[in-house]
Amino acid sequence: MDKSPVIATQGLTRQFGDITAVDHLDLEVYPGEVLGFLGHNGSGKTTTVRLLNGVLTPTAGTAAVLGLDPTTAGAELRRRTGVLTETPSVDERLTAYENLSIYAELYSMPKDQIDHRVGELLTQFQLADRADDRVSGYSKGMKQRLALARAILHSPELLFLDEPTSGLDPVTTRMVHTLIRDLSGKNGRTVFLCTHNLDEAQRLCDRVAVLEFGRMVALGTPNELARNLWQGLRLELETSLEHVNATVKILRELTGARDIAQAEAQPVVTLSLSKRDLVPQLVNKLVETGIPLYRLTPQEPTLEDVYFALHEKEEAKV
Amino acid sequence: MNWQVIKAIVRRDLLAVSRSKGTLLPLILVPLIFMFLLPAGLGYFTPALSDMPGANMPDMAQFLDLLPREAMAEFETYSTDQLMIVFMLVYMLAPMFLIIPLMVATVIASDSFAGEKERKTLEALIYTPTTDMELFTGKLLSAWVPALVVSLVGFVLYGLTTNIAAWPTMGQIFFPNITWIVLVFWVAPATAAVGLGATVIVSSKANSAQDANQIAALVVLPIVALVIAQATGVMYFGTLITLILGVVFWVIAGVLLWIGVRTFRRSEIIARY
Numbered sequence: 222m223d224k225s226p227v228i229a230t231q232g233l234t235r236q237f238g239d240i241t242a243v244d245h246l247d248l249e250v251y252p253g254e255v256l257g258f259l260g261h262n263g264s265g266k267t268t269t270v271r272l273l274n275g276v277l278t279p280t281a282g283t284a285a286v287l288g289l290d291p292t293t294a295g296a297e298l299r300r301r302t303g304v305l306t307e308t309p310s311v312d313e314r315l316t317a318y319e320n321l322s323i324y325a326e327l328y329s330m331p332k333d334q335i336d337h338r339v340g341e342l343l344t345q346f347q348l349a350d351r352a353d354d355r356v357s358g359y360s361k362g363m364k365q366r367l368a369l370a371r372a373i374l375h376s377p378e379l380l381f382l383d384e385p386t387s388g389l390d391p392v393t394t395r396m397v398h399t400l401i402r403d404l405s406g407k408n409g410r411t412v413f414l415c416t417h418n419l420d421e422a423q424r425l426c427d428r429v430a431v432l433e434f435g436r437m438v439a440l441g442t443p444n445e446l447a448r449n450l451w452q453g454l455r456l457e458l459e460t461s462l463e464h465v466n467a468t469v470k471i472l473r474e475l476t477g478a479r480d481i482a483q484a485e486a487q488p489v490v491t492l493s494l495s496k497r498d499l500v501p502q503l504v505n506k507l508v509e510t511g512i513p514l515y516r517l518t519p520q521e522p523t524l525e526d527v528y529f530a531l532h533e534k535e536e537a538k539v
Numbered sequence: 540m541n542w543q544v545i546k547a548i549v550r551r552d553l554l555a556v557s558r559s560k561g562t563l564l565p566l567i568l569v570p571l572i573f574m575f576l577l578p579a580g581l582g583y584f585t586p587a588l589s590d591m592p593g594a595n596m597p598d599m600a601q602f603l604d605l606l607p608r609e610a611m612a613e614f615e616t617y618s619t620d621q622l623m624i625v626f627m628l629v630y631m632l633a634p635m636f637l638i639i640p641l642m643v644a645t646v647i648a649s650d651s652f653a654g655e656k657e658r659k660t661l662e663a664l665i666y667t668p669t670t671d672m673e674l675f676t677g678k679l680l681s682a683w684v685p686a687l688v689v690s691l692v693g694f695v696l697y698g699l700t701t702n703i704a705a706w707p708t709m710g711q712i713f714f715p716n717i718t719w720i721v722l723v724f725w726v727a728p729a730t731a732a733v734g735l736g737a738t739v740i741v742s743s744k745a746n747s748a749q750d751a752n753q754i755a756a757l758v759v760l761p762i763v764a765l766v767i768a769q770a771t772g773v774m775y776f777g778t779l780i781t782l783i784l785g786v787v788f789w790v791i792a793g794v795l796l797w798i799g800v801r802t803f804r805r806s807e808i809i810a811r812y
């Protein structure tokens with residue numbers, strides 16, 4: 222990409238006592254991109270978002286976000302970024318309308334535009350009929366929708382979403398996914414998406430960064446990562462209906478096989494193997510037990526395969 | 540400093556306070572007790588009390604000795620009952636008045652500083668383009684301004700109550716005097732600021748509004764000491780002393796707020812979470 226990056230960090234590091242929450246992060250994010258920031262609990266995702274918005278100071282390293290230094294131009298930078306925090310952090314004692322209109326004032330939105338913009342968002346996020354109720358009576362999903370509306374209230378160029386769909390039902394999750402696609406696709410906004418949800422990352426993200434113990438251990442498109450980083454194999458096999466349960470049982474006992482899923486009402490099973498070498502072993506076992514094998518086809522690896530492989534590698538190191 | 544933004548912060552905090560019973564209740568009850576019930580009772584019943592056999596009333600001669608010269612002329616015309624009322628309502632209860640600005644400031648500031656952390660709403664607020672100073676100023680004002688307003692309302696209420704309740708004995712308007720004016724417009728704002736400073740410092744360590752308020756409420760002790768000092772004749776609340784008291788409070792408030800503002804940096808608050 223030849224456009225200048227929206228986010229560029231060099232050796233960005235933050236320590237809390239002995240813990241290094243973010244460890245020498247070198248990352249560039251480009252305009253209009255949806256970047257997935259993947260990592261298990263405590264890997265440093267939230268800390269990175271804080272560093273990039275100038276609400277936490279780095280122990281070492283530098284960052285440039287929208288061309289600004291978060292440590293010195295934090296307020297100016299935050300005018301142009303939007304953040305959905307991990308917990309919705311909406312004011313429970315206020316109504317949805319008040320939550321949004323007060324934030325509009327905090328972003329110095331012109332008074333005569335506030336009503337219109339707030340009304341538009343309340344409708345878009347299906348909160349219009351409850352707009353004047355106190356948020357304390359809202360469901361989790363409603364609070365999350367309100368928090369999202371608040372994060373995009375001032376039409377930020379760069380949006381940080383910290384686990385936007387955790388704990389949401391499928392309908393709301395899909396709504397959030399559509400929103401992310403529209404923001405980056407139609408509106409050219411850049412989205413920094415922290416998530417645990419690998420399926421979400423695979424479907425939404427242009428590129429994915431994988432974080433382990435504060436260090437970035439992989440960066441690339443989901444497919445690149447799958448191709449380059451995964452030594453294993455994803456397979457689909459077909460047997461007969463009466464043997465499908467026995468097949469699954471045998472596969473479960475095979476070390477190195479995981480993510481074993483049985484297709485509904487079909488004699489088809491999918492699984493991931495951590496090494497190619499396991500294939501002959503698998504075939505032998507099935508044939509020995511007298512299970513008929515009609516078909517064995519390789520599949521595109523998923524981000525989940527890559528993620529687990531990376532995670533196991535990192536775990537082995539410590 | 541962007542005053543539009545500060546106004547929005549104040550509006551937000553006050554809306555939240557006005558909708559919390561736990562916060563609102565003391566803001567209404569305390570002034571009602573100290574500025575209405577107490578003076579109404581004292582104003583009306585003091586003469587009856589002094590007539591009660593065995594009543595242990597302060598020694599009037601000792602009290603009169605303490606009075607400033609300019610007040611003596613005025614007091615010569617008072618009867619013993621009238622003197623008793625003036626002593627109680629104009630002098631004894633004067634330091635007690637300072638509990639109002641102190642209480643309002645600590646209750647609201649606990650909710651807005653420590654309570655905000657407790658409710659996790661600070662997490663979103665720090666991502667707005669507000670500066671630390673704007674946030675701090677907004678939060679200070681949202682406690683300080685109501686403290687002044689409630690004090691003023693309390694003062695007016697107190698004035699009406701004392702003059703009306705004591706009318707049967709006094710037959711004239713005797714409240715307020717200069718000392719009270721100084722108290723309301725000079726010492727009360729300083730007292731509120733002392734309460735604010737203490738609350739901000741305590742809130743940087745406390746995890747809930749209630750914890751913060753309970754500890755910050757300890758600054759009421761010096762006020763209680765003032766009440767006792769005056770009642771026992773150790774110190775008399777003349778105009779000059781009251782003016783000096785105000786200066787002392789402003790200095791203390793300045794120091795506390797200076798320490799407080801240094802604890803209020805978003806990068807520090809987040810790191811302490």
Ligand SMILES: Nc1ncnc2c1ncn2[C@@H]1O[C@H](COP(=O)(O)OP(=O)(O)OP(=O)(O)O)[C@@H](O)[C@H]1O
Pocket residue numbers: 237240241242260261262263264265266267268269307809810811812
């Ligand atoms: N204020 C703090 N004080 C001390 N340690 C902290 C602080 N904030 C984060 N940490 C530590 O830094 C590490 C990274 O935390 P962070 O919240 O960034 O992780 P995360 O990837 O967002 O995790 P999760 O998926 O659980 O949200 C953790 O070990 C955490 O305990």
Ligand SMILES: [Mg+2]
Pocket residue numbers: 266267268307383
């Ligand atoms: Mg997190």
